[in-house]
Amino acid sequence: MAECGRKALSLLEAARSRYESLQISDDVFGESGDDSSDNPFYSTSGDSDSDNYIAEAGEEEQHHHHHHHPKRGDKDCGHSGRSGGGATGGGSGPPGSLTRNQAEEEGWTETLQDVSVPPYKETYGPAQKMPASATALDFFQLFVPDNCIHNMVTQTNMYAKKFQERFGSEEGWCPVTAQEMKAFLGFVISTSVQRCESVLSIWSSGFFSNRSIALKMSQSRFEKILKYFHIVAFRPSQGSNQGLYKIQPFLDSLQQSFSCTFRPSQTQVLHEPLIDEDPVFITTCTERDLRKRKKRKFSLWVRQCTSTGFICQISVHLKEGQGADGLAALKNKPQLHSLVAKQLCQNISGKNTIIFTGPSITSLGLFTEFSKQEIYCCGLLSTRKSDCTGLPQSMLVCSSTPAQRGQSRVMMKGSMSLISWYNKGHFRFLTNAYSPTKEGIIIKRKSGEIPCPLAVEAFAAHLSYICKYDDKYSKYFIFHKPNKTWQQVFWLSISIAINNAYILYKMSDAYAVKRYSRAQFGERLVRELLDLDDCSPTQ
Numbered sequence: 001m002a003e004c005g006r007k008a009l010s011l012l013e014a015a016r017s018r019y020e021s022l023q024i025s026d027d028v029f030g031e032s033g034d035d036s037s038d039n040p041f042y043s044t045s046g047d048s049d050s051d052n053y054i055a056e057a058g059e060e061e062q063h064h065h066h067h068h069h070p071k072r073g074d075k076d077c078g079h080s081g082r083s084g085g086g087a088t089g090g091g092s093g094p095p096g097s098l099t100r101n102q103a104e105e106e107g108w109t110e111t112l113q114d115v116s117v118p119p120y121k122e123t124y125g126p127a128q129k130m131p132a133s134a135t136a137l138d139f140f141q142l143f144v145p146d147n148c149i150h151n152m153v154t155q156t157n158m159y160a161k162k163f164q165e166r167f168g169s170e171e172g173w174c175p176v177t178a179q180e181m182k183a184f185l186g187f188v189i190s191t192s193v194q195r196c197e198s199v200l201s202i203w204s205s206g207f208f209s210n211r212s213i214a215l216k217m218s219q220s221r222f223e224k225i226l227k228y229f230h231i232v233a234f235r236p237s238q239g240s241n242q243g244l245y246k247i248q249p250f251l252d253s254l255q256q257s258f259s260c261t262f263r264p265s266q267t268q269v270l271h272e273p274l275i276d277e278d279p280v281f282i283t284t285c286t287e288r289d290l291r292k293r294k295k296r297k298f299s300l301w302v303r304q305c306t307s308t309g310f311i312c313q314i315s316v317h318l319k320e321g322q323g324a325d326g327l328a329a330l331k332n333k334p335q336l337h338s339l340v341a342k343q344l345c346q347n348i349s350g351k352n353t354i355i356f357t358g359p360s361i362t363s364l365g366l367f368t369e370f371s372k373q374e375i376y377c378c379g380l381l382s383t384r385k386s387d388c389t390g391l392p393q394s395m396l397v398c399s400s401t402p403a404q405r406g407q408s409r410v411m412m413k414g415s416m417s418l419i420s421w422y423n424k425g426h427f428r429f430l431t432n433a434y435s436p437t438k439e440g441i442i443i444k445r446k447s448g449e450i451p452c453p454l455a456v457e458a459f460a461a462h463l464s465y466i467c468k469y470d471d472k473y474s475k476y477f478i479f480h481k482p483n484k485t486w487q488q489v490f491w492l493s494i495s496i497a498i499n500n501a502y503i504l505y506k507m508s509d510a511y512a513v514k515r516y517s518r519a520q521f522g523e524r525l526v527r528e529l530l531d532l533d534d535c536s537p538t539q
Contacts, residue, residue: 093396096389103392107413112436115415117376120266121351127261132509136521137528139501143257153181159233176225183217184225186529191479193522199480216530243318246486264305264312269356269466270341273302297485303344306462310503311496315343316489338366349373354433356462362430363387376433378459395420406451410436421456431455475518
């Protein structure tokens with residue numbers, strides 16, 4: 001037993017050394033408490049978050065091997081993997097892929113050369129120094145300042161006036177004030193702290209009642225503000241962004257504040273964050289429960305710093321559109337996902353940033369275009385979800401010869417490497433950010449050290465961090481469920497703002513004064529928005 005403990009500890013130390021060599025933080029911006037010492041990147045247990053993520057690339061093979069667990073080691077053998085002709089180029093690959101002769105003519109070769117990414121041209125961290133006396137509200141208002149709240153007040157009162165002119169005045173209504181608007185935000189944000197779906201539970205006598213804050217505003221007054229709440233009361237005469245016009249000015253302001261307050265690290269991820277539910281709910285509810293819940297009418301992608309979890313940029317798209325720009329088309333066309341990627345990366349050209357991407361974004365064309373902007377990439381490939389145009393068929397289909405665990409094949413075109421790596425299934429990566437001549441390892445308690453190219457280790461490390469970060473970010477997921485799409489987007493963006501506020505708090509001198517955990521920070525923010533008395537960070 002003692003020997004097993006020593007072995008596990010040595011593996012943990014080896015893993016820690018590995019991800020520190022990749023310049024990834026040791027989760028110092030995660031939850032305060034016991035879990036802050038956990039290794040966020042390498043699994044020392046049987047299951048791994050990175051396994052779950054990269055299994056997305058292997059879903060094709062599930063149709064042939066139903067006895068496989070859907071999230072463990074599923075193979076991606078391409079469109080012709082069953083023929084066994086992949087290694088010799090005997091089968092047809094995904095649309096747009098190249099035969100052996102075509103690949104040679106296009107410059108793909110098995111002769112490997114060392115590549116390196118130039119030094120990062122930015123320093124990362126907060127862009128301004130916050131005082132040690134700064135409160136949770138001070139950090140939140142870096143993203144939702146007073147002028148933004150005053151605009152909510154103005155637009156809400158304008159909408160209420162117009163509504164009542166048309167449908168008749170409402171007894172007891174009076175214009176909302178800035179103090180009331182802050183309290184309104186605080187009440188809704190409290191659903192993330194209390195984990196209750198109905199904000200009206202605050203005034204109930206049930207389990208989720210909260211008398212300590214309910215006295216700050218009557219339920220009747222809250223419901224009136226909720227009825228008239230608006231960011232943009234009326235559609236502008238021109239320049240409106242279709243269904244997002246009611247929220248677009250706030251999103252623009254939020255995006256500008258993200259850029260002004262924080263400089264991300266060199267390594268960043270493009271992905272869709274967990275925004276639907278608390279992870280605990282997802283893992284415990286039944287399929288019937290999930291089917292009963294209304295589907296979102298929008299989708300949101302983010303660019304997220306992998307060293308801190310700070311969400312640097314967001315991109316919102318509606319699912320309602322039926323044309324070529326609608327999300328229904330986006331879901332089935334990887335080239336349209338590349339448009340999302342370009343939008344998310346429009347402000348990072350020329351800095352030697354390294355971007356990690358999932359299968360729907362990864363493509364040779366996009367990565368080549370990014371490299372001209374000094375943006376380097378490392379992405380997971382899927383023969384079903386990725387645009388495989390210009391890639392050799394021989395690398396995208398499975399060989400008839402059984403592969404050994406940890407075995408890999410690599411082909412290069414210029415500085416771009418296409419990697420096929422085997423670990424209970426074939427996983428493929430496209431990268432120009434990591435040298436194909438450098439080796440890495442994946443460390444597991446049960447399996448020990450599994451050899452792999454450095455790009456595979458880097459991808460697993462950074463994406464595993466983001467997977468684990470979803471658990472932390474979800475602590476600020478606002479459970480209030482409005483019917484209007486623009487309000488759903490608004491409260492989601494508020495959740496992201498609180499997440500970013502906490503990260504800046506953890507990196508400031510204020511954290512040394514009172515070391516609030518994520519949950520405590522959320523509770524303090526609610527009380528400060530409600531202007532309750534005991535809001536000093538020194539208490």
